[in-house]
Amino acid sequence: MEKRQVPIDHEMNAIISYDDAFRFIVSRDDLNEYNKGFVNWHKQPAIEISVICEGAVTVNVLEREQRVEAGDGFFIMPGFLHSIRPAPGYEGAKYVTLIFYPEILYGYRGSYYDEAYYRPIAGCGAPFFTFSGCDAWTEEIFSGVKWIADRWPDTSPAFRLRTQHILQNLWTLFADHLTTQARPSAAARDTRKILQMVGYLHEHYQEKFSLTALAEDVSMSRNECCRYFKRMMNMTITEYLLEYRLTKAAALLESAGLSVTEVAGQTGFCDVSYFIKMFRKKIGVTPKMYMNHEHIRRKS
DSSP, X not given: OOOBOOOBOTTOBBOOOOBTTBOEEEEEEEGGGBGGGSEEEEBOSSEEEEEEEEEEEEEEETTEEEEEETXXXXXXXXXXXXXXXXXXXXXXXXXXXXEEOTHHHHSSTTOHHIIIIXXXXXXXXXXXXXXXXXXXXXXXXXXXXXXXXXXXXXXXXXXXXXXXXXXXXXXXXXXHHSGGGOOOOOHHHHHHHHHHHHHHHHHHTTSOOOHHHHHHHTTOOHHHHHHHHHHHHSSOHHHHHHHHHHHHHHHHHHHTOOOHHHHHHHTTOSOHHHHHHHHHHHHSSOHHHHHHXXXXXXXX
């Protein structure tokens, strides 16, 4: 059946369920389990700290790319569009990620921790940082991540208090050692522009696609629009729109009680045969088989 992908809303924010009292989760990821072998583009208001366990990944934050090997790690700041895929030469990778709201670190804006440790990193505008297992100062980081991941999903007050303490210690180390990695970045500006383009595609995905209309909406030429999207997202506009339409189609097949032809029409596919072909290529089964499986699963 369908492989994993990060669920996103219309603004490409990852849809994650948190306990509001402690907005923190641990994610264990195997890129072989994801659709097309990579984590789809998304952003979120949380921090992601990842440690690579097997293989190697390429971290893509819009047009910036960074290779991270097993035994090393990286963290991504809130609000930046990113995707994770296997590094060249690797078919997959496994890694552990701590995902949490920054308030766990600093408590409230203007606190001592916020001023002394969080803002020096957040304020430099860099979208992500990397750290190496070969550096002596990172030993506490890797042991801290392991301690938390091994005990997750414990929800006891003792676990949460210890986790907060570990995260604050980790961040203190980041602030002391990694701010030299920061350099001026256009990632925030590019994120806004890409979100404008993606927002147009999400709003008009049911219609026949018009590159001219998209280019006019974002005040670019047609060629510039295509080049910019491909450079930032590592995929073409057509590829992204197809992925989005198929995701919407799967949701309709699961719940709407529509025929395959109706679903194709409501998700922007003029040719039903093409829809069936592309759906099977993405999901692994035909739309009819997918719909029947979901019907059986809901009844059981």
